[in-house]
Amino acid sequence: MEFTESEFLIETVVPEDELIISRTDLSGKITYANETFCEISGYTQEELIGQPHNIVRHPDMPQEAFADLWQTIQNKKQWIGIVKNMRKDKGFYWIKAIVSGVYKNGELVEYKSLRTPISYEEKLETQRLYDTMRAKNGEKIRRVIYE
Numbered sequence: 001m002e003f004t005e006s007e008f009l010i011e012t013v014v015p016e017d018e019l020i021i022s023r024t025d026l027s028g029k030i031t032y033a034n035e036t037f038c039e040i041s042g043y044t045q046e047e048l049i050g051q052p053h054n055i056v057r058h059p060d061m062p063q064e065a066f067a068d069l070w071q072t073i074q075n076k077k078q079w080i081g082i083v084k085n086m087r088k089d090k091g092f093y094w095i096k097a098i099v100s101g102v103y104k105n106g107e108l109v110e111y112k113s114l115r116t117p118i119s120y121e122e123k124l125e126t127q128r129l130y131d132t133m134r135a136k137n138g139e140k141i142r143r144v145i146y147e
């Protein structure tokens with residue numbers, strides 16, 4: 001499938017009263033996605049289950065954010081962060097994610113993520129921050145930053 005630049009610019013706004021939930025195995029492959037996750041991301045459950053969670057990764061996300069996420073959850077701590085994700089149709093949506101371990105008899109067996117909407121101001125602020133992080137680390141960015 002090919003997409004024009006403008007399709008990257010279409011935002012799906014996450015409703016206030018919805019929770020986007022997914023779980024992964026310890027390697028980051030999706031083991032569960034709720035209905036809201038499917039609706040917002042534009043994928044069916046069948047398309048998501050078994051896929052690496054970077055299936056929804058947006059090119060604007062800095063690598064550093066995910067390195068921090070993995071380091072945090074592998075140390076059995078909770079990671080809270082703002083994430084811009086890419087839909088199947090290449091549009092995007094912003095969320096705040098709380099990612100942590102799922103334990104069975106005290107043993108870490110999976111990871112889970114619960115996501116809620118963020119404000120317009122938080123989106124703008126985080127886009128700027130992530131653009132700066134990407135530029136600093138030599139990753140591709142789609143606009144010029146004057147600083």
Ligand SMILES: Cc1cc2nc3c(=O)[nH]c(=O)nc-3n(C[C@H](O)[C@H](O)[C@H](O)COP(=O)(O)O)c2cc1C
Binds near residue numbers: 024056057112
């Ligand atoms: C429970 C859980 C949920 C995740 N949710 C997302 C997500 O919504 N979007 C995303 O881009 N990466 C998410 N990740 C991180 C991905 O596994 C992956 O590290 C990230 O997309 C970066 O991709 P890369 O490792 O191929 O660079 C999640 C990881 C876990 C363990």
